[in-house]
Amino acid sequence: MKSVLITGGTGGIGTALVKAFVNKGYHAYVTHTHKPMEALSGWLTENQLGEEYVSFLPLNLNNRAEVTQQLSKLLANTNVDVLINNAGITADSTFLKMSVEQWDNVIDTNLKALFSVTQPIASSMVEHGFGRIINISSINGLKGQFGQCNYSATKAGIIGFSKSLAQELATKGVTVNVIAPGYTMTPMVESIREDILDRIKGNIPTKQLVLLEDLANAALMVAESGMSLTGETISVNGGQYMC
Numbered sequence: 001m002k003s004v005l006i007t008g009g010t011g012g013i014g015t016a017l018v019k020a021f022v023n024k025g026y027h028a029y030v031t032h033t034h035k036p037m038e039a040l041s042g043w044l045t046e047n048q049l050g051e052e053y054v055s056f057l058p059l060n061l062n063n064r065a066e067v068t069q070q071l072s073k074l075l076a077n078t079n080v081d082v083l084i085n086n087a088g089i090t091a092d093s094t095f096l097k098m099s100v101e102q103w104d105n106v107i108d109t110n111l112k113a114l115f116s117v118t119q120p121i122a123s124s125m126v127e128h129g130f131g132r133i134i135n136i137s138s139i140n141g142l143k144g145q146f147g148q149c150n151y152s153a154t155k156a157g158i159i160g161f162s163k164s165l166a167q168e169l170a171t172k173g174v175t176v177n178v179i180a181p182g183y184t185m186t187p188m189v190e191s192i193r194e195d196i197l198d199r200i201k202g203n204i205p206t207k208q209l210v211l212l213e214d215l216a217n218a219a220l221m222v223a224e225s226g227m228s229l230t231g232e233t234i235s236v237n238g239g240q241y242m243c
């Protein structure tokens with residue numbers, strides 16, 4: 001059975017990814033920020049996921065020692081075929097009003113954590129001669145976004161990171177690609193002020209937010225592709241931004 005590790009796997013996009021990969025026959029390893037077991041059991045039931053197909057890794061991505069320890073325990077007896085670096089946060093503010101905490105928290109979680117998660121997994125993939133790394137960026141890493149200097153910087157950084165790593169691993173059986181979702185119906189987007197969200201939807205050619213299912217299908221397509229698909233950024237944004 002193939003396996004996938006999904007960071008932030010119980011969040012909005014994460015849950016859709018877990019469901020799609022499990023339905024395709026993968027075992028999913030899901031990181032979460034120390035959620036209580038009842039919450040995780042509830043999440044499994046709500047999403048009709050059998051507990052035999054999902055394993056949980058409690059870890060805070062900003063705690064490098066904890067990430068290293070959890071991943072070395074996992075890699076001691078498991079091959080990870082697919083890694084999806086999905087975890088991400090926002091702390092929106094115009095730049096002149098942004099606090100240093102808003103800046104640091106977003107950079108630490110969205111960008112700095114890529115190092116501690118990806119290095120051990122990529123190293124194990126190279127050892128096994130196979131791997132698919134998928135990094136979740138955002139439309140706002142491509143076009144920038146009013147109120148998101150911190151978030152857009154991280155999401156653009158993810159693309160540079162992926163293009164570089166793709167070159168380094170291209171002869172080793174490991175591909176590295178990016179999926180850049182547009183505005184998707186998740187709690188993160190639902191929390192945007194209603195007037196702002198209406199304006200955003202009006203600017204999407206499909207006139208609807210991105211469907212979680214469409215995102216998950218793009219990730220599956222990348223995971224099942226051969227070595228020729230590497231270093232690419234695939235936009236799934238309803239045509240809101242084309243580049």
Ligand code: CAA
Nearest residue numbers: 090092093094138139140145146147148182183188189196
């Ligand atoms: N372009 C130009 N001007 C804009 C603007 C825009 N996109 N958005 C707001 N403004 C203007 C406003 O009209 C207002 O102008 P006036 O002072 O002349 O009236 C001024 O900028 C201040 O705007 P706000 O009233 O909104 O200011 P605020 O301080 O209350 O809020 C904000 C600032 C928190 C950044 C708020 O604008 C906001 O939440 N914006 C949305 C940011 C966004 O799109 N976040 C995406 C989250 S989802 C996500 O990130 C997932 C993903 O990957 C897609």
